[in-house]
Amino acid sequence: MEQVRAAEAAAMARLPEGTLMQRAAHGLAAVCGRLLGRVYGSRVLVLAGSGDNGGDALYAGALLARRGARVRALLLSPERVHAGGLAALRAAGGRVTDDQREFAAADLVLDGIVGIGGRGGLRPEAAGFAGMARRGTVVAVDVPSGVVAGTGEVAGAALRADVTVCFGTYKPGLLVDPGASYAGVVHLVEIGIELPEAAVTALQEADVRRLLPVPDVESDKYRRGVVGIAAGSAKYPGAAVLSVAGALRGGAGLIRYVGSAAAEVVRRFPEVVVSDAGLAAAGRVQSWVVGPGGGDGVGEVLDQALGAGVPVLVDADGLTELARRGPVAGASLVLTPHTGEAARLLAGATGQAPPDAAGLAASRLATARRLAELYGATVLLKGSTTVVADPDGRCRVNPTGTPWLATAGSGDVLAGLLGSLLAAGLAPFDAASVAAYLHGLAGRHAAERGTPITAMDVATAVNHQGLGELRRPPRDGS
Numbered sequence: 001m002e003q004v005r006a007a008e009a010a011a012m013a014r015l016p017e018g019t020l021m022q023r024a025a026h027g028l029a030a031v032c033g034r035l036l037g038r039v040y041g042s043r044v045l046v047l048a049g050s051g052d053n054g055g056d057a058l059y060a061g062a063l064l065a066r067r068g069a070r071v072r073a074l075l076l077s078p079e080r081v082h083a084g085g086l087a088a089l090r091a092a093g094g095r096v097t098d099d100q101r102e103f104a105a106a107d108l109v110l111d112g113i114v115g116i117g118g119r120g121g122l123r124p125e126a127a128g129f130a131g132m133a134r135r136g137t138v139v140a141v142d143v144p145s146g147v148v149a150g151t152g153e154v155a156g157a158a159l160r161a162d163v164t165v166c167f168g169t170y171k172p173g174l175l176v177d178p179g180a181s182y183a184g185v186v187h188l189v190e191i192g193i194e195l196p197e198a199a200v201t202a203l204q205e206a207d208v209r210r211l212l213p214v215p216d217v218e219s220d221k222y223r224r225g226v227v228g229i230a231a232g233s234a235k236y237p238g239a240a241v242l243s244v245a246g247a248l249r250g251g252a253g254l255i256r257y258v259g260s261a262a263a264e265v266v267r268r269f270p271e272v273v274v275s276d277a278g279l280a281a282a283g284r285v286q287s288w289v290v291g292p293g294g295g296d297g298v299g300e301v302l303d304q305a306l307g308a309g310v311p312v313l314v315d316a317d318g319l320t321e322l323a324r325r326g327p328v329a330g331a332s333l334v335l336t337p338h339t340g341e342a343a344r345l346l347a348g349a350t351g352q353a354p355p356d357a358a359g360l361a362a363s364r365l366a367t368a369r370r371l372a373e374l375y376g377a378t379v380l381l382k383g384s385t386t387v388v389a390d391p392d393g394r395c396r397v398n399p400t401g402t403p404w405l406a407t408a409g410s411g412d413v414l415a416g417l418l419g420s421l422l423a424a425g426l427a428p429f430d431a432a433s434v435a436a437y438l439h440g441l442a443g444r445h446a447a448e449r450g451t452p453i454t455a456m457d458v459a460t461a462v463n464h465q466g467l468g469e470l471r472r473p474p475r476d477g478s
């Protein structure tokens with residue numbers, strides 16, 4: 001958020017005072033107008049805190065009052081309210097109220113309690129709104145109050161919004177859970193500030209197109225990538241089949257399989273080459289996937305993969321083994337933990353007791369970054385918002401996720417898909433974020449009919465026409 005403040009300061013130095021706030025308020029009022037449909041006669045409540053966030057809300061309230069809305073403002077700290085905003089609201093016919101029943105009665109509530117300057121959850125004077133029934137639409141100004149704009153953490157109570165109108169840039173807290181789940185539909189209003197590349201980004205479709213390898217007539221299996229998969233056990237042969245399915249759909253030129261589920265794998269995918277002599281004798285491989293459904297012996301397999309001199313993706317039981325070893329030097333690593341595995345990895349690297357997994361889920365960006373730094377690895381932290389962190393500090397949030405992907409074996413498919421992109425030569429950070437993107441899209445596609453989906457449905461959907469389309473160069477050549 002320091003970058004946002006610096007960019008705002010730079011823009012403000014060039015512009016007449018109040019310009020940015022006026023742009024923000026106009027954009028905000030325009031979205032509110034569309035949500036209300038008919039502004040004239042509608043009931044609007046402005047919740048205004050003590051900072052500029054409250055100022056935005058009050059000016060927007062004034063604009064709606066000028067269009068005939070009945071606007072009331074509830075001031076959370078009346079002695080420190082944005083004076084210009086309040087004066088504008090009054091001049092437009094709006095009034096101050098201290099009647100909290102307005103919250104339930106309003107057609108639209110503007111949450112201007114606190115924005116990027118907030119610390120901690122809602123304070124007592126506002127916390128009650130978080131649990132209060134309402135019939136209207138709650139529009140958060142810039143960020144839902146109580147959500148930490150920079151991280152998506154929620155410390156205490158926060159006000160759940162139906163729509164968030166943010167200014168200048170998407171704040172990470174709107175994209176990363178738990179904050180994202182408070183934001184509802186997010187609208188961005190441009191206010192003319194120029195930002196340096198954000199510390200947290202999300203891939204767009206055009207980025208995925210650019211990054212995805214497209215086989216050409218010259219491509220042999222090595223150009224498309226050879227993936228080694230060491231997965232599955234007597235107890236979980238399915239994990240091997242699903243990882244292989246993910247790798248095949250990811251475009252791998254060849255798959256070599258090592259492990260005790262070879263019969264199941266070959267029955268389903270006869271094109272897979274099985275190595276009976278273990279990982280070291282498997283032949284040329286351009287990336288290893290170790291751990292899904294791992295079972296006994298996964299530690300030894302992991303050590304061999306780490307010494308193979310190619311990128312290694314470690315998942316599931318492989319992560320438990322890695323946590324026992326702690327950070328290892330020399331290998332190009334991608335780790336794909338859920339929060340329980342992340343807790344074990346943190347404990348393995350720090351020698352402390354595993355932290356509470358729920359706490360890690362609530363601070364996803366910080367958790368992924370910490371692991372990436374400790375292990376010198378690209379970390380894809382799975383969960384309600386998948387986050388990818390690189391040891392160089394970059395972070396991407398996956399925009400395509402869906403709760404439908406929380407199905408058994410879905411992670412095995414992701415591991416194979418990601419391994420395939422690593423073998424094709426994508427940098428670990430790109431491979432992980434593109435794999436999460438495709439996996440999310442595939443989950444959405446598989447779930448289109450609204451019936452429960454299986455992990456194999458997800459793998460199959462990676463090849464769906466719409467996703468295949470992403471591999472083709474755009475028609476206009478851009």
Ligand SMILES: NC(=O)C1=CN([C@@H]2O[C@H](COP(=O)(O)OP(=O)(O)OC[C@H]3O[C@@H](n4cnc5c(N)ncnc54)[C@H](OP(=O)(O)O)[C@@H]3O)[C@@H](O)[C@H]2O)[C@@H](O)CC1
Nearest residue numbers: 008020021050051052053114115116117118119121123142
């Ligand atoms: N800069 C610009 O050019 C532009 C900025 N814009 C807008 O300004 C917003 C940032 O404004 P800001 O910096 O005034 O901070 P803001 O978020 O209103 O909060 C600070 C105040 O809240 C208080 N407070 C803190 N924590 C709290 C809590 N948990 N619960 C309750 N109160 C809490 C804190 O008080 P204190 O801690 O001192 O008691 C302080 O007074 C930004 O999000 C965007 O909406 C747009 O207009 C575009 C142009």
Ligand SMILES: [K+]
Nearest residue numbers: 111114141145
């Ligand atoms: K707010």
